[in-house]
Every structure is written in structure tokens, then in C-alpha cells.
Amino acid sequence: MKLEGEYIFDGPREEVWEILRDPEVLAKALPGTQSLEKVAENEYTGQMHVRIGPVSGVFTGKLVVSDELPPESYTLTVEGRGAPGFGKGTGHVQLSEPEEGKTLLQYEGDMQVGGRIANVGQRLIDTASRSMIGQGLDSLNNALQARLVGEVEGIEVEYVPPSEAKFAAGVARDMAKEMLPPPQTLGIMAVVALVALLLGYWLGSRSQVDSD
Amino acid sequence: MTQKHVGRRMTRTEDPRLLTGQALFVDDVQMPGMLHAAFLRSDYAHARLVSIDVSAARERPGVVAVFTAEDMGDDWKHGPPLVSPPPTVEDIVFHSRTHVPLVKDKVRHAGEPLAIVIAESRYIAEDAVEDIWVELEPLEAVVDLEKALDPGAPLVHDDLESNLAAHLVQEKGDYEAAKAQADLVVKRRIYIDRGAAGAMENRGIVAHWDVRAQQLTLWDTTQAPIPIRNGLAAMFGLSSHQVRVIAPFVGGGFGPKIMMYYPEEVLLTWATLKMGRPIKWIEDRRENFFATTQERTQVHYGEMALTKEGRILGVRHDFLHDTGAYDPYGLTVPLNTQSHAMGAYDVPNYSSELKVVFTNKTIVTPVRGAGRPQGIFLAERLLDIAARELGIDRLEIRKKNLIPPDAFPYEHKIIDQAFAPLVFDSGNYLATLERAAAAIGYEKFIAEEQPRLRAEGKHVGLGIVSFVETTGVGPYEGARVTVETDGRVSVATGVGTQGQGHFTSFAQIVADQLGISPRDVRMVTGDTAEFHWGTGTFASRGSVVAANAINAAALSVRNKVLKLASKILETPEEELELADGQVRVADLPHRAIELGELAAMANPLRGAVEPGTEPGLESTDYFGPKYGATANGAHAMILEVDPETMMIEIKRYVTVEDCGTVLNPLILEGQIHGGVALGIANSYYEQLVFDENGQLLNASLADYLIPSATEIPPIEVLHEETRSPLNPLGSKGAGEAGTIPVPSLFAQALEDALQDYGLEILEMPMSPNRLFELLHEESKTP
Numbered sequence: 006m007k008l009e010g011e012y013i014f015d016g017p018r019e020e021v022w023e024i025l026r027d028p029e030v031l032a033k034a035l036p037g038t039q040s041l042e043k044v045a046e047n048e049y050t051g052q053m054h055v056r057i058g059p060v061s062g063v064f065t066g067k068l069v070v071s072d073e074l075p076p077e078s079y080t081l082t083v084e085g086r087g088a089p090g091f092g093k094g095t096g097h098v099q100l101s102e103p104e105e106g107k108t109l110l111q112y113e114g115d116m117q118v119g120g121r122i123a124n125v126g127q128r129l130i131d132t133a134s135r136s137m138i139g140q141g142l143d144s145l146n147n148a149l150q151a152r153l154v155g156e157v158e159g160i161e162v163e164y165v166p167p168s169e170a171k172f173a174a175g176v177a178r179d180m181a182k183e184m185l186p187p188p189q190t191l192g193i194m195a196v197v198a199l200v201a202l203l204l205g206y207w208l209g210s211r212s213q214v215d216s217d
Numbered sequence: 218m219t220q221k222h223v224g225r226r227m228t229r230t231e232d233p234r235l236l237t238g239q240a241l242f243v244d245d246v247q248m249p250g251m252l253h254a255a256f257l258r259s260d261y262a263h264a265r266l267v268s269i270d271v272s273a274a275r276e277r278p279g280v281v282a283v284f285t286a287e288d289m290g291d292d293w294k295h296g297p298p299l300v301s302p303p304p305t306v307e308d309i310v311f312h313s314r315t316h317v318p319l320v321k322d323k324v325r326h327a328g329e330p331l332a333i334v335i336a337e338s339r340y341i342a343e344d345a346v347e348d349i350w351v352e353l354e355p356l357e358a359v360v361d362l363e364k365a366l367d368p369g370a371p372l373v374h375d376d377l378e379s380n381l382a383a384h385l386v387q388e389k390g391d392y393e394a395a396k397a398q399a400d401l402v403v404k405r406r407i408y409i410d411r412g413a414a415g416a417m418e419n420r421g422i423v424a425h426w427d428v429r430a431q432q433l434t435l436w437d438t439t440q441a442p443i444p445i446r447n448g449l450a451a452m453f454g455l456s457s458h459q460v461r462v463i464a465p466f467v468g469g470g471f472g473p474k475i476m477m478y479y480p481e482e483v484l485l486t487w488a489t490l491k492m493g494r495p496i497k498w499i500e501d502r503r504e505n506f507f508a509t510t511q512e513r514t515q516v517h518y519g520e521m522a523l524t525k526e527g528r529i530l531g532v533r534h535d536f537l538h539d540t541g542a543y544d545p546y547g548l549t550v551p552l553n554t555q556s557h558a559m560g561a562y563d564v565p566n567y568s569s570e571l572k573v574v575f576t577n578k579t580i581v582t583p584v585r586g587a588g589r590p591q592g593i594f595l596a597e598r599l600l601d602i603a604a605r606e607l608g609i610d611r612l613e614i615r616k617k618n619l620i621p622p623d624a625f626p627y628e629h630k631i632i633d634q635a636f637a638p639l640v641f642d643s644g645n646y647l648a649t650l651e652r653a654a655a656a657i658g659y660e661k662f663i664a665e666e667q668p669r670l671r672a673e674g675k676h677v678g679l680g681i682v683s684f685v686e687t688t689g690v691g692p693y694e695g696a697r698v699t700v701e702t703d704g705r706v707s708v709a710t711g712v713g714t715q716g717q718g719h720f721t722s723f724a725q726i727v728a729d730q731l732g733i734s735p736r737d738v739r740m741v742t743g744d745t746a747e748f749h750w751g752t753g754t755f756a757s758r759g760s761v762v763a764a765n766a767i768n769a770a771a772l773s774v775r776n777k778v779l780k781l782a783s784k785i786l787e788t789p790e791e792e793l794e795l796a797d798g799q800v801r802v803a804d805l806p807h808r809a810i811e812l813g814e815l816a817a818m819a820n821p822l823r824g825a826v827e828p829g830t831e832p833g834l835e836s837t838d839y840f841g842p843k844y845g846a847t848a849n850g851a852h853a854m855i856l857e858v859d860p861e862t863m864m865i866e867i868k869r870y871v872t873v874e875d876c877g878t879v880l881n882p883l884i885l886e887g888q889i890h891g892g893v894a895l896g897i898a899n900s901y902y903e904q905l906v907f908d909e910n911g912q913l914l915n916a917s918l919a920d921y922l923i924p925s926a927t928e929i930p931p932i933e934v935l936h937e938e939t940r941s942p943l944n945p946l947g948s949k950g951a952g953e954a955g956t957i958p959v960p961s962l963f964a965q966a967l968e969d970a971l972q973d974y975g976l977e978i979l980e981m982p983m984s985p986n987r988l989f990e991l992l993h994e995e996s997k998t999p
Contacts, residue, residue: 086260088346088347090260091260091261117910119261119327119910120260120912121260121503123912123913123914124912124913124914124915124916124917125503125916125920
């Protein structure tokens with residue numbers, strides 16, 4: 006499966022790069038992340054508990070960062086698995102500044118999924134992935150705004166991340182927009198779980214790379 | 218004897234029980250202390266097992282045991298092949314690779330079991346499955362049938378040089394010489410994809426080793442209780458009399474439940490023997506998509522050579538058959554394909570090269586149709602294309618080529634699924650086709666209705682095809698018929714029942730022989746404690762092999778009844794008749810004795826036993842046909858395609874079946890309706906879609922589309938009756954007839970409906986999406 010898209014952050018590129026380094030923000034932005042550990046230079050493992058609808062389970066995964074070129078680009082290789090199945094993928098992320106104070110994030114990659122997620126949710130993966138990534142990035146952008154406000158005002162502004170339930174509801178809403186009939190909800194939820202996981206590693210680990 | 222019940226349209230005696238929830242299914246079995254099993258199955262289609270850690274699962278409260286392949290020690294064995302391997306002939310290659318109870322070294326298809334968890338409840342067992350940590354090293358999967366044979370393709374079985382499981386060539390006459398003389402040779406690549414059987418009831422097993430009785434009981438949704446009993450007894454060193462397999466009511470078999478020994482059957486038996494507690498496992502729907510066998514994928518390169526008058530000179534097809542990860546069912550399915558690749562036609566020259574291919578997919582064994590739909594699809598498609606190219610009417614070209622009624626027994630000069638010569642025993646193929654053409658109104662539709670509807674802008678098409686169905690294969694079945702002292706009759710046979718109406722149609726046979734009502738027959742099927750010998754319910758053989766065994770046993774009992782009654786009534790046997798539950802003197806009906814009374818007298822008192830006396834009015838008999846009977850038929854349909862949505866509406870569906878003597882027309886109609894429904898599913902709805910990694914992408918009933926009552930039209934079922942000379946009842950099987958011709962019929966009707974587009978359908982299943990793609994691929998505009 007191909008994944009690609011872009012997102013505009015309301016902040017300068019260095020700040021976006023920074024926030025991608027902050028494990029706490031990233032873990033909060035994606036609820037359910039239980040742990041992220043550095044096991045080698047540019048290699049991380051982590052666990053994430055996902056309970057969305059009828060699909061639940063702990064995903065365990067590994068992430069490798071390569072071809073790092075701060076603050077412009079990097080490559081991620083992600084592998085995760087748990088009761089709802091497995092996924093692995095490689096993605097390239099590119100950051101640029103199309104205008105002052107804006108950062109364009111572009112990503113493209115390939116993902117392969119298997120197990121329950123692939124078996125019951127296949128035809129919805131595209132939609133669900135887009136929604137998951139979009140929401141995750143929205144959430145990060147909100148965190149970025151909180152940080153920028155804090156910098157200007159010289160105080161710490163608390164970033165309130167979306168709850169797990171709110172996150173799931175957001176994905177469900179996006180899926181509903183695609184006019185899907187109800188029986189597919191289960192599949193969507195499974196996909197949501199995996200994408201959340203992968204995104205979690207990707208962003209979460211990214212932050213640790215630089216904060217270490 | 219007056220035939221009163223066989224042939225009667227009688228409602229099913231088992232239905233009141235089934236409809237009021239009084240029938241036992243495996244999941245109804247409850248036992249004190251019963252445990253529940255769940256399986257850890259591989260998410261990968263092809264992977265090396267690196268390590269497996271079940272310690273956390275074992276610690277979960279409520280878990281009684283967790284086993285992996287290593288825990289089985291010497292009991293871990295490859296399953297035995299289900300059918301005899303082909304004879305060792307020079308030009309037959311066959312690599313037997315049978316499945317294992319639990320993966321030890323390498324996963325070969327998604328869903329292959331890695332561990333079994335046994336717990337106090339299914340909930341706990343399922344949770345514990347998630348506690349297991351398994352390290353699998355993914356390998357490149359073998360999915361595409363043609364790429365699987367490329368040099369350098371990854372190997373499903375590392376010890377083989379390639380993924381070739383079998384290779385076999387069949388020749389009849391000289392195809393190349395025939396081709397040289399032909400006016401027309403049509404060549405096409407034909408592809409048929411995989412589907413599921415989709416029985417309403419998934420598989421299920423309850424296994425119980427009673428230590429004190431030293432008795433193993435297995436309730437199993439199998440189509441073959443006796444072979445399962447024999448196999449498990451042999452595997453675990455028990456006497457066959459220590460093992461009782463009960464196949465109670467089963468919610469649909471359709472082939473995959475003949476497969477044995479499924480890993481679950483072996484594992485539950487092994488575990489209960491070890492633990493001494495009953496264990497239940499009921500397959501869930503997602504498991505069913507991986508763990509229960511499937512069928513159909515084949516790629517054919519077909520050719521048909523004809524004269525310009527449309528007479529077939531020869532057929533050639535080289536084809537690949539997907540057997541999945543293992544090949545326990547040998548060559549049965551592709552040999553069936555060859556047996557049907559000449560259809561119902563007199564084809565003097567035939568050549569076929571078969572390659573069976575291992576892939577990283579669920580094992581293939583017969584699914585209702587069992588290789589036959591693919592063969593008929595090839596023959597009918599090539600004939601349709603030839604008719605078009607020669608400008609001959611499709612009905613005419615069929616009539617020209619059908620095997621004529623005086624050509625039976627028709628020796629095909631190739632081998633069938635049992636490696637025996639393929640012979641079609643009897644039939645009047647022309648009659649079935651003409652009857653179907655008349656019923657659908659072929660001439661009038663072509664001449665008047667279709668032009669009128671087309672003028673209205675409707676895309677309406679007709680299909681009409683012929684087919685054969687090899688049925689009623691051996692080796693044998695048996696039955697025991699007993700007159701009880703209350704005048705009712707008990708019958709036991711070894712075959713299991715999965716909805717075929719055996720309780721009724723078999724009772725009708727007994728009723729005719731013994732002069733009783735079929736409702737006074739108590740039928741037992743599928744319980745090895747009731748009947749010891751037999752094979753199973755498969756290959757459309759129940760109404761042929763089991764029915765004739767029952768007929769033979771009932772006839773023996775009839776003779777015993779007459780002999781004893783003759784003595785008691787002091788009348789010669791020829792002057793007696795059996796009717797209304799009694800034996801009476803035909804001319805003097807008041808001189809009679811009730812059957813029950815006679816049965817009591819047949820159990821002699823002390824001192825009355827002479828040497829050679831057998832007690833009771835009971836007999837056990839067997840029937841084994843010389844070779845299988847071949848049914849035939851013709852299907853015709855009219856359908857309309859909506860060119861915007863590609864959705865179809867079937868306007869009319871007519872079948873004409875000749876399955877020899879009809880035991881019960883109502884039950885036969887039910888069989889045909891069900892068969893046609895699967896055929897329609899195989900043509901336009903159901904398809905198992907795998908990605909390049911061997912992941913099944915539609916393993917749920919939300920995505921795998923089983924047609925429902927709204928998609929299945931009313932089906933008109935007509936009969937021709939050509940008795941089979943191979944058995945006393947004259948019956949032929951009908952279980953698969955409904956399914957076999959439907960894909961070929963669909964293809965023809967779709968092409969006819971969309972004739973302006975010059976469409977050629979060379980694949981199955983189709984779907985609205987696929988039809989849309991085909992029309993746009995070739996940018997065909999009317």
C-alpha cells in the first residue's frame with residue numbers, strides 16, 4: 006500500500022523539527038503509547054496499547070531512522086505487530102518552508118499489512134490512514150502552537166492532547182464522510198489502530214533521536 | 218412391488234426437528250468439566266518459525282494447557298494423504314506433501330496453527346492466545362500460479378526443486394493430427410479464481426477420552442466419520458472399536474468437511490488423550506477463511522479444433538492447478554477438471570498437460586463442483602467462441618457435438634479421479650438440452666423478444682449450456698436395516714448428513730421395500746457406533762452408493778420377512794405382499810401379520826434356535842459400483858445487465874437435470890437450488906482475494922460477498938430420467954449438478970446481453986467491478 010501526503014504546520018521549520026524530537030509531546034499526541042526505548046543508535050522499540058471498538062491489543066514495534074538530514078529530511082523503517090496483525094513500512098519525510106513561518110511536511114512511503122487488519126479492513130486502509138495521519142499531524146500542530154505561544158510569552162503553556170476516545174471519534178467521523186456502510190466499522194478500527202501505532206513510532210521515536 | 222414412495226415429492230421428515238431446535242449440532246454438545254480450545258495462527262503466509270514463547274499464556278488464570286509442535290514429541294507427524302497417490306507410472310510426477318498439526322519449522326499459509334491453548338472457557342483461551350510471543354521471519358510468498366514455477370521463485374517446500382507438486386499428461390487420439398485438419402482452431406487463456414465453501418456452520422469438534430471406559434468419543438462436523446475414526450484410532454494406537462466418531466446434524470458440508478485429518482481433529486484428540494477431559498473447539502468465521510480448505514484456482518491455455526460445419530475434432534488444454542500449501546487430496550480436483558474438459562460432447566482427440574502447483578495459500582480440496590466447473594467452463598467457452606467465429610448458432614453447435622444416446626457406455630479413453638478409465642454410463646444429452654431450450658423459449662427469445670427489448674435500450678441476454686457430472690464413485694457404502702418389534706424400522710448407514718435430506722429419501726427406499734410409511738423409519742447417519750464400515754458423503758454419491766446399500770439391506774430384510782411370514786401364514790412367498798406395515802396374503806388381505814409381531818417372532822426363544830438361525834429381521838448389506846455414474850443436464854438463463862452499474866438481474870433460470878431415478882423430487886430441487894446459488898456466487902459474487910504477500914484481503918462476510926435470497930432468482934427445475942445401469946435403483950448423483958455449469962452459462966449470457974461491446978469473458982468469477990473494467994480496458998463502446 007502506498008502512503009503519501011502533505012501537511013502545513015503553522016511554524017518555522019526548525020521548530021517543527023524540534024517538536025518532532027520531543028518524545029513527551031509525541032507520546033501525548035498519540036494516546037496509548039506505553040513505552041519508547043532507544044536500543045541502538047537510530048533504532049527504537051516501543052509498545053502501544055490500542056483499544057478502539059472491538060479491536061484491542063498491545064502492539065510491539067521497532068523503528069529505524071536513516072538518511073537523516075536535519076532539518077530537511079529522513080527515512081523511517083517501521084515494523085510493528087500485535088494481536089490485530091502486523092505492519093511494516095518505509096517512509097520518506099521531507100520538510101520545507103514554502104513561506105515565512107510555515108513548514109510543509111511531505112511524506113511518501115510503502116506499507117505492508119497482514120493479519121486481522123489486512124483480512125478485514127483492506128479496502129478501507131487508504132481512507133483510515135489519511136484520517137489517522139491527518140489527525141495526528143493536527144494534534145502536533147496544536148502542540149506546536151502551544152509551544153510557540155509559550156516562547157513568545159516566556160511561559161510554559163500546557164498542551165492538552167486529545168484523549169484516546171476523542172482521537173478514535175475523529176477517525177470514525179472521517180470514515181463516515183466517506184459514506185461507508187456500517188459493517189466496515191470494525192475493519193476501520195483495526196486499521197486505525199495500526200496506523201496510530203506506526204505513526205506513534207515514527208513521530209515518537211523521531212523526537213528521541215534528537216533529544217538524546 | 219408397487220413403487221409408492223421413491224419418486225414421491227415428500228416433505229422432509231428431519232425438518233420438524235431442525236426447525237424447532239431439537240437437532241443436535243456439535244456446538245450443542247455440553248459435558249461436565251469441558252475445556253475449550255483456541256489456536257494461535259500465523260499472520261504470515263510464508264515465514265520461518267524462529268521461536269515461540271508460551272510461558273505467559275500458561276500463567277494466565279484459567280489456562281489448563283498450551284502446546285506447541287515441540288510439546289507433541291513423537292506424536293507430531295505429517296498427516297496421511299487422504300486419497301491414494303497416483304500409480305507410479307513413468308510420466309506421472311507426484312510430490313506428496315501433507316500438512317502438520319502445528320507448525321514446527323516453517324509457516325506455509327496464513328492461518329496455519331502455531332499453538333493450541335486449552336482453557337476453562339473460550340474467552341480465556343482467546344486471551345491466552347494473545348499472550349504467546351512468536352518470532353517469525355517472513356519469507357517471500359508464493360502467490361501467483363504462473364510465477365510460482367519461474368526458476369528462482371521462492372519454495373513452499375524447501376526440499377523440492379520447484380513448486381511443482383504434480384505433473385501429468387493425458388492423451389486421447391492424436392490432437393495434433395486433428396488440429397492439422399481443422400478449419401478453425403480457437404485458442405484462449407482462461408482463468409478461474411478461488412472461492413470458499415462458506416457453509417453456514419463452521420467446523421467444530423468436541424473430543425472426549427473417557428479414561429474409565431477407555432473410550433474416545435469425537436463429535437465432529439465431518440463428512441467422513443468412519444475414515445476419521447479409522448485414522449485417529451491408527452494414529453493414537455487405539456482399536457477402532459474404542460473410538461466413536463459422531464457427525465451429528467451438520468450445517469452444510471460442500472466438500473471441505475471431507476478433508477481429514479484437519480490439524481484441529483488431531484490436536485483435540487491428542488490433547489484429550491493426554492488430559493482426560495472433554496475439549497471443545499468451534500471454528501470462528503475468520504478462522505474458517507484460513508483453516509478450512511478452499512478451491513478453484515486454475516489457469517488454462519485451451520484450444521479447440523473444429524471443422525467449418527462446427528464439429529469438434531479435438532480439445533487441448535495445458536493447465537496449472539493451485540493446490541495451496543499442501544496436497545493431501547492428491548489429484549482429485551484437477552483430474553475431475555480433465556474429466557469434464559470435453560463437456561457433454563463427443564470429442565475424438567484430446568490432449569492435456571496438468572501441472573499442480575504449491576502456493577502459500579490455504580490447502581485446496583474439493584468444494585462442491587470439485588474441478589468440474591473449470592472443465593465445463595473451458596469446453597463451453599471454447600465452443601461459444603468457435604460458434605461465433607463459424608457463424609453457427611450456439612444451440613446448433615452443441616446439438617451437433619453432444620454424445621448421442623446410442624453411444625453409451627461412452628469410453629472416454631482417459632483416466633478419471635480414481636485413475637480408472639473414464640466412462641459415461643448412460644444418458645440422453647440431446648433431450649436435456651432440447652428441453653432446456655424449449656423451456657427458456659430459445660427460438661422465440663432470439664427472434665422476437667431480444668430484438669424488441671434491445672430496441673427499448675435494454676441489455677438482455679440468454680445463456681444455454683450443457684454439462685456432465687461424474688458422480689456416485691466407490692468404493693462402497695453399507696447399511697443395516699432392522700425391523701423393530703413395534704413395527705417401525707431402524708436404519709443405520711455410515712455416511713454423515715449435512716442437509717441432503719437423507720433421513721427422508723433413504724426412508725422412502727426402505728418404505729417401498731417393506732411396505733411401511735417412510736415416517737416409520739428411524740434413520741441414523743454418521744455415528745460410527747451405529748455402523749462400522751463406510752467412506753463418507755462426497756462426490757455426489759449419497760443417493761447412489763449409500764442409497765443402493767440401503768436398498769440392498771432393505772431387500773434382504775424383505776426376503777427374511779417373506780420367508781418367516783410364509784411359514785407362519787402357511788402361504789408361498791410369491792403370494793404374499795408387504796403393505797401398511799403388515800405382511801398379508803395378496804388375495805386374502807385378512808390373512809395378515811403385523812411386521813412388529815413378526816419381528817418379535819424372529820427373535821427366537823430358548824430351544825427354538827436351529828443351527829444357522831440368525832435372530833431378528835435385520836440385515837447388513839453393502840453396495841459398491843463398478844464405476845461412477847455420470848449425470849448430465851442443461852441450464853438456461855435470461856439476464857439483464859444495467860450498463861451503468863453493471864448490476865445484473867436474472868429474469869429466468871431453467872435447469873434440466875438427468876440424475877437417473879429421482880428418489881424425491883422435492884429434495885432434488887432443493888439440491889439444485891443450492892447448487893445453482895453457489896454457481897451464481899462463483900460467477901458474480903464470491904472471490905477470495907489475496908495480495909502479493911499471500912494475505913487474504915476479504916476474510917469476513919462483510920467483504921466476501923455470499924449472495925443472499927435477493928440475488929438468487931426463482932429456479933425452474935425440470936427432469937429427464939435415464940436410469941443408470943450401474944446400480945439397482947438406477948440413480949445418479951445430483952449434489953454438484955447445480956453448481957457446475959453456472960459460470961459458463963453466466964459468461965455466455967453476459968456476452969449476449971452486451972453483444973454490442975464484442976466482449977469475451979475468459980475468467981471467473983466476474984463482478985460488477987470486473988465487468989466494468991473489461992468493458993473499459995478495451996475501450997469498447999457500443
